[in-house]
Amino acid sequence: xxxxxxxxxxxxxxxxxxxxxxxxxxxxxxxxxxxxxxxxxxxxxxxxxxxxxxxxxxxxxxxxxxxxxxxxxxxxxxxxxxxxxxxxxxxxxxxxxxxxxxxxxxxxxxxxxxxxxxxxxxxxxxxxxxxxxxxxxxxxxxxxxxxxxxxxxxxxxxxxxxxxxxxxxxxxxxxxxxxxxxxxxxxxxxxxxxxxxxxxxxxxxxxxxxxxxxxxxxxxxxxxxxxxxxxxxxxxxxxxxxxxxxxxxxxxxxxxxxxxxxxxxxxxxxxxxxxxxxxxxxxxxxxxxxxxxxxxxxxxxxxxxxxxxxxxxxxxxxxxxxxxxxxxxxxxxxxxxxxxxxxxxxxxxxxxxxxxxxxxxxxxxxxxxxxxxxxxxxxxxxxxxxxxxxxxxxxxxxxxxxxxxxxxxxxxxxxxxxxxxxxxxxxxxxxxxxxxxxxxxxxxxxxxxxxxxxxxxxxxxxxxxxxxxxxxxxxxxxxxxxxxxxxxxxxxxxxxxxxxxxxxxxxxxxxxxxxxxxxxxxxxxxxxxxxxxxxxxxxxxxxxxxxxxxxxxxxxxxxxxxxxxxxxxxxxxxxxxxxxxxxxxxxxxxxxxxxxxxxxxxxxxxxxxxxxxxxxxxxxxxxxxxxxxxxxxxxxxxxxxxxxxxxxxxxxxxxxxxxxxxxxxxxxxxxxxxxxxxxxxxxxxxxxxxxxxxxxxxxxxxxxxxxxxxxxxxxxxxxxxxxxxxxxxxxxxxxxxxxxxxx
Ligand SMILES: *[C@@H]1O[C@H](CO)[C@@H](O)[C@H](O)[C@H]1NC(C)=O
Ligand SMILES: *[C@@H]1O[C@H](CO)[C@@H](O)[C@H](O)[C@H]1NC(C)=O
Ligand SMILES: *[C@@H]1O[C@H](CO)[C@@H](O)[C@H](O)[C@H]1NC(C)=O
Ligand SMILES: *[C@@H]1O[C@H](CO)[C@@H](O)[C@H](O)[C@H]1NC(C)=O
Ligand SMILES: *[C@@H]1O[C@H](CO)[C@@H](O)[C@H](O)[C@H]1NC(C)=O
Ligand SMILES: *[C@@H]1O[C@H](CO)[C@@H](O)[C@H](O)[C@H]1NC(C)=O
Ligand SMILES: *[C@@H]1O[C@H](CO)[C@@H](O)[C@H](O)[C@H]1NC(C)=O
Ligand SMILES: *[C@@H]1O[C@H](CO)[C@@H](O)[C@H](O)[C@H]1NC(C)=O
Ligand SMILES: *[C@@H]1O[C@H](CO)[C@@H](O)[C@H](O)[C@H]1NC(C)=O
Ligand SMILES: *[C@@H]1O[C@H](CO)[C@@H](O)[C@H](O)[C@H]1NC(C)=O
Ligand SMILES: *[C@@H]1O[C@H](CO)[C@@H](O)[C@H](O)[C@H]1NC(C)=O
Ligand SMILES: *[C@@H]1O[C@H](CO)[C@@H](O)[C@H](O)[C@H]1NC(C)=O
Numbered sequence: 001x002x003x004x005x006x007x008x009x010x011x012x013x014x015x016x017x018x019x020x021x022x023x024x025x026x027x028x029x030x031x032x033x034x035x036x037x038x039x040x041x042x043x044x045x046x047x048x049x050x051x052x053x054x055x056x057x058x059x060x061x062x063x064x065x066x067x068x069x070x071x072x073x074x075x076x077x078x079x080x081x082x083x084x085x086x087x088x089x090x091x092x093x094x095x096x097x098x099x100x101x102x103x104x105x106x107x108x109x110x111x112x113x114x115x116x117x118x119x120x121x122x123x124x125x126x127x128x129x130x131x132x133x134x135x136x137x138x139x140x141x142x143x144x145x146x147x148x149x150x151x152x153x154x155x156x157x158x159x160x161x162x163x164x165x166x167x168x169x170x171x172x173x174x175x176x177x178x179x180x181x182x183x184x185x186x187x188x189x190x191x192x193x194x195x196x197x198x199x200x201x202x203x204x205x206x207x208x209x210x211x212x213x214x215x216x217x218x219x220x221x222x223x224x225x226x227x228x229x230x231x232x233x234x235x236x237x238x239x240x241x242x243x244x245x246x247x248x249x250x251x252x253x254x255x256x257x258x259x260x261x262x263x264x265x266x267x268x269x270x271x272x273x274x275x276x277x278x279x280x281x282x283x284x285x286x287x288x289x290x291x292x293x294x295x296x297x298x299x300x301x302x303x304x305x306x307x308x309x310x311x312x313x314x315x316x317x318x319x320x321x322x323x324x325x326x327x328x329x330x331x332x333x334x335x336x337x338x339x340x341x342x343x344x345x346x347x348x349x350x351x352x353x354x355x356x357x358x359x360x361x362x363x364x365x366x367x368x369x370x371x372x373x374x375x376x377x378x379x380x381x382x383x384x385x386x387x388x389x390x391x392x393x394x395x396x397x398x399x400x401x402x403x404x405x406x407x408x409x410x411x412x413x414x415x416x417x418x419x420x421x422x423x424x425x426x427x428x429x430x431x432x433x434x435x436x437x438x439x440x441x442x443x444x445x446x447x448x449x450x451x452x453x454x455x456x457x458x459x460x461x462x463x464x465x466x467x468x469x470x471x472x473x474x475x476x477x478x479x480x481x482x483x484x485x486x487x488x489x490x491x492x493x494x495x496x497x498x499x500x501x502x503x504x505x506x507x508x509x510x511x512x513x514x515x516x517x518x519x520x521x522x523x524x525x526x527x528x529x530x531x532x533x534x535x536x537x538x539x540x541x542x543x544x545x546x547x548x549x550x551x552x553x554x555x556x557x558x559x560x561x562x563x564x565x566x567x568x569x570x571x572x573x574x575x576x577x578x579x580x581x582x583x584x585x586x587x588x589x590x591x592x593x594x595x596x597x598x599x600x601x602x603x604x605x606x607x608x609x610x611x612x613x614x615x616x617x618x619x620x621x622x623x624x625x626x627x628x629x630x631x632x633x634x635x636x637x638x639x640x641x642x643x644x645x646x647x648x649x650x651x652x653x654x655x656x657x658x659x660x661x662x663x664x665x666x667x668x669x670x671x672x673x674x675x676x677x678x679x680x681x682x683x684x685x686x687x688x689x690x691x692x693x694x695x696x697x698x699x700x701x702x703x704x705x706x707x708x709x710x711x712x713x714x715x716x717x718x719x720x721x722x723x724x725x726x727x728x729x730x731x732x733x734x735x736x737x738x739x740x741x742x743x
Pocket of ligand 5: 182
């Protein structure tokens with residue numbers, strides 16, 4: 001399907017997509033009025049015939065017609081484009097609001113004038129060169145491409161709109177081609193920009209820090225700018241590249257919600273700008289501080305993608321659309337829909353205190369407990385004088401420390417593989433930790449290649465955790481990492497890799513180095529996940545510092561937080577599930593008192609919190625378990641067997657949040673809807689008041705359910721409307737796992 005400027009100016013031209021597959025009927029063009037339609041969403045915009053600008057008409061629930069815009073008094077200074085709702089705002093031409101695209105030309109001027117040229121509608125969705133993105137077949141998604149051109153500077157902008165009708169999701173990105181004869185630089189690129197009408201909206205974001213990720217905060221969208229950004233070079237713990245806009249009356253289960261999530265792992269910025277007329281401009285994309293991306297004549301800049309989801313069924317509805325979309329059309333890993341092995345990670349148990357003897361002992365204990373995967377964390381690599389015996393040396397030297405592994409990793413892993421997992425006929429599997437983007441100045445790598453790090457000429461190379469960041473934008477560095485990781489994988493029977501990243505980026509050679517780094521990182525990860533599809537990769541960045549949709553394209557799971565205190569973790573996990581599927585979270589039971597909070601919480605509660613995640617495991621020394629804890633492990637593993645398949649492919653409901661109630665709860669419903677599992681908690685002991693009844697979600701009202709929590713059967717209607725009163729005791733941190741089986 002194709003339309004041109006000529007057909008617009010002829011105005012009578014009607015270009016309707018061919019009938020047939022939903023993929024194309026999801027997008028129609030009448031003249032140059034564009035309509036994207038999903039099961040419960042419409043996205044409408046058109047070309048203004050006089051300015052040839054793209055005008056936003058609607059993004060929300062179903063709507064079929066183009067209606068006149070608000071009547072805005074246009075007088076004084078505020079006239080022209082600043083009074084219209086725009087799709088791709090540039091700089092100049094009477095719009096006083098923030099632009100989506102800001103280009104600096106060779107002569108220093110920054111005015112642009114993009115005007116509509118033509119469009120295409122195609123089934124399916126083209127890949128974004130070098131960047132992670134959602135994908136789908138012709139029947140899953142269709143794409144509208146709109147070409148704009150700046151005649152004054154000879155720059156082309158190609159806007160891409162893809163709709164996944166089943167998920168009420170619109171993915172947007174754009175690319176800029178320099179068709180002129182001089183260099184330009186991209187100063188700002190907001191992949192998604194839309195002007196919403198004067199609605200009363202609140203913004204939800206996930207804010208935090210190390211060990212305190214994904215705390216949900218809400219604030220009104222006010223006049224002027226409301227927003228946040230990461231300047232850390234990575235998506236960061238501080239803010240996640242996500243925001244939701246909701247109506248003031250929206251709850252978990254009802255009301256309107258719009259989600260916006262950047263599929264990118266570098267610095268980002270998100271802003272809403274409410275102007276005098278009340279219209280709300282929404283912008284999400286690269287952080288302008290880490291842009292200034294040069295585009296030479298003949299070259300193209302590709303902006304990363306933003307996935308927006310609309311829901312009329314509250315935040316929960318929005319979350320479930322993201323979960324399903326991301327599992328089916330973002331993740332490329334063939335582990336995504338597979339259950340993940342229960343694991344034991346050596347870090348909190350042994351720290352750097354490792355050698356083949358201590359590790360073999362821990363591996364044996366792991367197998368004896370019935371755990372299936374043993375993960376050797378930090379401390380296994382580097383040679384004297386740069387042996388990794390503490391965090392001052394060794395990063396970059398990815399060869400096993402001969403003092404710890406005299407025969408290398410191969411024979412050592414073979415010995416781990418020889419242990420039989422208790423109560424099964426399976427052999428123990430082995431996984432390993434790496435931090436490939438980092439280097440210690442105390443390393444052979446740095447000694448040989450001091451110029452491979454992110455630094456700026458005359459400035460000191462400031463350290464965090466005694467380490468520097470490799471400049472992954474450099475091809476040599478990319479090839480080094482591919483080789484180093486491949487060598488480790490090829491040297492032994494490695495089934496899982498935890499890919500860590502423990503600091504932010506400080507000095508950069510140029511602002512564009514962050515974007516170049518991300519393209520390089522994606523090239524590396526694409527290479528390794530393509531070469532080794534059977535390895536289970538887990539992302540990690542001092543916890544959830546890079547838990548983002550960019551990496552979830554390649555890796556099925558991410559470590560959620562270095563804070564494994566079950567009380568804090570519940571808040572962190574509930575926040576993470578606002579857009580990322582629970583199946584992508586990695587969660588472990590660790591020893592008490594907790595290393596971060598010093599809290600003592602029962603092993604049942606710790607396990608119930610961690611079982612909500614796709615990758616469940618332990619991070620402790622089995623010999624240090626109390627008799628009571630040890631006795632609980634078989635029951636925990638039995639629950640894991642039942643729950644993990646439901647986490648992997650089921651639907652997730654936040655029934656009550658830990659910040660709102662003393663009795664938080666979450667629920668999963670299996671894909672075939674025959675089983676539900678409820679994770680119920682009491683945080684503090686209370687004498688009074690009584691806990692409210694726990695009311696379930698998404699059951700079949702007329703079906704009868706059997707449960708471990710009651711005798712006989714109750715109807716779905718009873719469980720959803722009357723709920724269950726759970727027998728909480730006057731005791732801190734209690735938990736229950738409630739299974740509901742449809743009869
Ligand atoms: C089109 O979408 C509807 C509703 O989502 C669905 O029932 C129908 O099977 C789809 N048709 C095709 C040809 O995919
Ligand atoms: C396109 O939209 C404009 C308003 O934005 C409306 O006046 C016009 O009738 C629409 N054209 C078609 C073909 O729907
Ligand atoms: C831009 O240039 C093209 C080709 O030179 C021309 O067809 C078009 O009308 C021009 N557009 C504007 C808005 O001047
Ligand atoms: C601008 O350059 C791009 C990329 O080289 C090319 O595809 C496109 O056709 C050019 N556009 C014009 C109007 O020359
Ligand atoms: C563009 O910038 C590059 C790098 O600074 C320079 O080598 C090149 O000569 C410039 N090209 C033009 C057309 O100015
Ligand atoms: C291995 O580490 C343990 C624990 O630190 C220590 O007791 C033991 O002597 C070490 N063995 C070797 C061979 O280094
Ligand atoms: C790290 O290990 C080296 C070599 O044994 C030692 O000299 C240094 O003091 C240690 N540093 C820390 C912070 O433990
Ligand atoms: C390098 O290692 C030495 C010896 O362990 C240590 O004292 C020094 O602090 C380390 N340097 C850095 C930059 O970590
Ligand atoms: C991975 O990178 C290596 C080294 O650059 C290259 O030889 C190999 O073909 C790449 N493999 C894939 C699958 O991209
Ligand atoms: C994963 O995918 C690769 C190729 O796409 C295939 O060779 C491999 O068997 C798959 N592994 C599993 C466990 O499905
Ligand atoms: C709900 O359960 C009833 C009784 O088992 C059954 O007849 C009906 O088909 C179910 N409805 C749905 C939507 O599954
Ligand atoms: C079920 O009934 C048995 C026998 O009366 C009783 O012991 C048990 O406590 C009941 N269980 C629940 C969960 O009510």
